Amino acid sequence: MNTTHRLLLAACCLACLPASANPPPRFPAGSVWHQNIASAPLHPNSTSMINTLVGLGGWGNGNKFQIDFSLQTYPEAAPGTPMRTIVPHLGSGEYYSPDCEPLPASMPVPADAAFEGQGGLSCDNDNEDCHLLVKQGNLLYELYSGNYSGGVLNARCLAIWKLNAVYPPEGRGEHCTSADAAGFPIAPLLVNADEIAANVGVANSDLGHAIRFVLPNARMARDTSLGGVGGRLYVRPASHAxxxxxxxxxxxxxxxxxxxxxxxxxxxxxxxxxxxRTMQRYGIVLSDGGNIALTFETDRYTTAKWNTLGITAQTFFNGANGSTPVLVSHFEVIDTGARIGETWDCVPSNVTVTDLIFAHGFENAP
Structure with missing residues (x-):
């Protein structure tokens, strides 16, 4: 089955969802996140990098390929939803500029939206990541380190993604962060209960997109020879470390x-x-520092529920029913280009059109 067939299958699966279902936001099919890498070349140092990561302890949290269900994407803010002003993080006065949307900026905030891990619009952004993810039409608003109080959102970053654009290799900009440290979008890389439900029962199906994962910072590479600040570095599809x-x-x-x-x-x-199967065909991408490897959406806004699907935080490491726990050693590293020293001097890409060509290098992957 080639890439076109798999994308059509994924579209058909989503079309079968009930009207109340809420699959995650999607970029166009030409986006790097939707490129099938099942036959993409391995990095020449794939084996040694994997072995080094294994030696460092593998996944975080006691080497468990665990799932965190705390992130949630508001599926569609209705027209007329109040726009709330963004101000720098209270107390520190910090806002990541020019990486994030220039201030003054605002985003739609439905009354029943909720921050990461919260039941509503209050979050301890001095001590938690406090992401707020809201889709409205072709725009995806992703807020980092936010809290809502007094009619305004104080935060360290607002990244607005154009869902009808295929971004260039540097994403929103070289050396630019987003609501995720690697400069990635968050919501389109999460696993969502409705998209799983649409694929269960469809033979040989997958989700059609790369999946977000995280590692402890002490297990990610640093190299002072590349000229980055403090040895910080990244590889594509990242734009930041x-x-x-x-x-x-x-x-x-x-x-x-x-x-x-x-x-x-x-x-x-x-x-x-x-x-x-999605991990075999589209891979997992290292998006941020953290201790729980996988991030799936809460089922707060979805029709399908995780308990009905039988997916728990322990699914991939508990060995239930004789299953093989998923280890770092079960993965290999794709060659996505040279390491880039992180200068922290953001150069925004200023994406304003919908037909950009992404030179992803996987055009001939099946």
Missing amino acids: GNPTGPTGTVPYGVRMRLKSNFNMAGYSAAAQVIL
């Missing part, structure tokens, strides 16, 4: 890893197998 402090030989910010084609899926449910 946070604060990696690991050895040079491990995986870098932005790395795209592919689950090996011979991974044994026996014992996994149909829903889990959809996710595993």
Whole structure:
């Protein structure tokens, strides 16, 4: 099955969703996030990078390929939803400029929206990531380190993604962060219960997009020879690096890893197998520093529910029904280009059109 067929299958699966279902936001098919990498070339140092990461302890949280269900995307803010003004993070006065939307800026905030891990519009953004993700039409608003009070949002970053654009290789801009440290969008890389439900029962199906993952900063590569600030570095499709402090030989910010084609899926449910096939065909991309490897959407806004689908935080490491726990050693590293030293001097790409050509390098992948 080639890339076009898989994209058509994914579209058909989403078309079968009930009207109340809310699959995650999507970029155009030509976006790097939708490129099938099942046959893309491996990085020449794939084996050594994987072995180094294994030696550092593998995944975070005791080397568990665990799922965090705290992020949530408001699926569609209605026209006329109040726009709330963004101000710099209260207390620190910090706002990531010019990486994020220039101030004054605003975003729609539905009354029933909620911050990451919260039940509403209050979040301790001194101590938590406090993401707020809201889609409205062709725009995706992603807020980082936010809190809502007194009619305004105080935050460290607002990134607005144009969902009808295929971004250039540097995304929103070279050396530019977003609501995620790698400069990635968040919502389109999450796993969502409705998109899983649409694919369960469809033979050999997948989600059709790369999946977000995180690692502790001490397990991500640092290299002072590249001229980056403090040895910070990244690879495509990233445009930015946070604060990696690991050895040079491990995986870098932005790395795209592919689950090996011979991974044994026996014992996994149909829903889990959809996710595993997605990791084989579209990979996982290293988006931020953290301790829980996988980030799936809460089912707050979805018709399908995780408990009905049988997906829990422990699905990929508990060995239930004789399944093989997913380890770092089950992955390989895709070659997405040279390492880039992180200067932290953001050069915005100023994407304003909908037909940009993305030179992703995987045009001939099946």
